[in-house]
Amino acid sequence: MIKTNNLKKDFDGFTALTDVSCTIPKGCIYGMVGSNGAGKSTFLRLITGVYRPDKGTILIDDQPVYENPEVKAKMTYVPDELYFLQGANMNRMADFYKAIYEKFDDDRFHFLTNAFELDPKKSLGTFSKGMKRQAAIILALSCRPEYMFFDETFDGLDPVMRNLVKSLICKDVVESKVTCIITSHSLRELEDICDQLALLHKGGLVLESDIYNLKTSQFKIQVAFNYEYTEELFKEIDVHNIKKIGSVTNMIVKGGREETVKRLEELKPIILEVLPLTLEEVFTYEMDALGYNFDNILE
Amino acid sequence: MITIDIMSRVPIYEQIIEQLETFVLKGILNVGDQIPSVRSLSIQLSINPNTIQKAYSELDRTGIIDTVPGKGSFIAKDAKANLRNQQGNQLKELSNIVEKLALAGISKEEIVDVINKVF
Numbered sequence: 001m002i003k004t005n006n007l008k009k010d011f012d013g014f015t016a017l018t019d020v021s022c023t024i025p026k027g028c029i030y031g032m033v034g035s036n037g038a039g040k041s042t043f044l045r046l047i048t049g050v051y052r053p054d055k056g057t058i059l060i061d062d063q064p065v066y067e068n069p070e071v072k073a074k075m076t077y078v079p080d081e082l083y084f085l086q087g088a089n090m091n092r093m094a095d096f097y098k099a100i101y102e103k104f105d106d107d108r109f110h111f112l113t114n115a116f117e118l119d120p121k122k123s124l125g126t127f128s129k130g131m132k133r134q135a136a137i138i139l140a141l142s143c144r145p146e147y148m149f150f151d152e153t154f155d156g157l158d159p160v161m162r163n164l165v166k167s168l169i170c171k172d173v174v175e176s177k178v179t180c181i182i183t184s185h186s187l188r189e190l191e192d193i194c195d196q197l198a199l200l201h202k203g204g205l206v207l208e209s210d211i212y213n214l215k216t217s218q219f220k221i222q223v224a225f226n227y228e229y230t231e232e233l234f235k236e237i238d239v240h241n242i243k244k245i246g247s248v249t250n251m252i253v254k255g256g257r258e259e260t261v262k263r264l265e266e267l268k269p270i271i272l273e274v275l276p277l278t279l280e281e282v283f284t285y286e287m288d289a290l291g292y293n294f295d296n297i298l299e
Numbered sequence: 300m301i302t303i304d305i306m307s308r309v310p311i312y313e314q315i316i317e318q319l320e321t322f323v324l325k326g327i328l329n330v331g332d333q334i335p336s337v338r339s340l341s342i343q344l345s346i347n348p349n350t351i352q353k354a355y356s357e358l359d360r361t362g363i364i365d366t367v368p369g370k371g372s373f374i375a376k377d378a379k380a381n382l383r384n385q386q387g388n389q390l391k392e393l394s395n396i397v398e399k400l401a402l403a404g405i406s407k408e409e410i411v412d413v414i415n416k417v418f
Contacts, residue, residue, distance in 0.1 A: 028349070029347050170341040171341075174338045192347065193347050195349045211350075212350070278308060
């Protein structure tokens with residue numbers, strides 16, 4: 001289990017992360033999204049002990065991470081900007097990791113390298129961006145860690161590769177209860193593989209929830225009435241983001257679907273459309289509520 | 300056996316339940332038939348195993364499947380009957396829909412026509 005408490009990190013007066021507290025249970029695939037510069041990579045670098053927190057704590061299996069090789073031996077991290085030893089090929093990198101990670105699985109390394117159709121003898125410098133990413137993923141998985149962290153890793157893979165990597169992660173989660181944190185810009189990608197989703201904005205944790213909850217505890221509603229009304233009509237309902245144009249109102253409602261529909265039907269609407277939100281819409285509306293929108297640029 | 304519509308707004312957990320229930324109702328899956336394990340479905344569809352486990356737990360709770368630890372999950376003896384009970388309250392929804400159709404001027408004959416076609 002990963003537990004952070006009031007995590008804070010500053011760089012030269014700029015606060016990259018502020019007051020981030022979360023608990024990631026074993027076997028969880030935790031998705032993290034956020035606006036650019038929100039602090040996702042900083043968060044991962046803190047979790048992996050690359051940075052030391054300025055305030056707050058990070059405990060993995062009740063042990064602090066920073067400068068703790070015993071804890072670091074349980075994790076692998078595929079960062080956004082990949083780094084390989086100068087002039088190395090995959091075999092060389094495998095030897096390097098083998099010397100550090102006790103559980104490095106040679107068979108797995110060979111199996112995956114073949115499966116991905118990569119040449120482990122070719123210099124990594126000759127690999128394309130996508131292939132480098134695949135190589136990093138193979139190396140990370142071959143270390144057989146208990147914790148795996150992927151920073152925008154999926155964003156550089158083609159759809160077939162993405163599914164393959166997701167399946168491999170699912171396999172490790174279901175067989176060995178591996179815990180993962182995946183950051184991405186693509187909510188579509190995270191939706192099927194993550195069970196929890198966290199939304200980071202300007203260094204703060206804005207939202208953290210079960211994905212199923214996010215999709216079922218709020219709805220997009222379009223409603224119209226053939227009588228005059230104002231937004232006051234909906235004051236008993238937990239309405240967000242309301243837009244009324246003429247007799248048609250579009251809004252986001254938080255709450256149970258049946259109860260909301262019942263309340264609205266009591267008002268005798270002539271149009272009532274209820275749609276679940278996609279995760280991208282959830283993101284957009286949450287960010288909009290924080291003032292992160294660019295509608296005014298288009299006016 | 301099971302497919303997921305990733306573009307659908309319906310949560311994956313619900314899609315899995317709906318599909319398995321439909322298979323039981325249509326006789327594609329019968330009492331005692333084994334359904335894919337959480338593990339195999341998760342790997343095959345690249346979906347979080349916890350989501351699938353949640354769906355299976357719900358199906359077990361409502362008596363549609365029986366999970367035998369170490370062996371797998373199988374369609375339960377009373378699956379069809381349990382589903383029929385659940386679908387029972389859909390009749391109320393049907394009543395609401397028929398009311399709306401009637402208000403819109405659709406004749407009783409047209410509605411009965413549709414019902415006949417289904418059977």
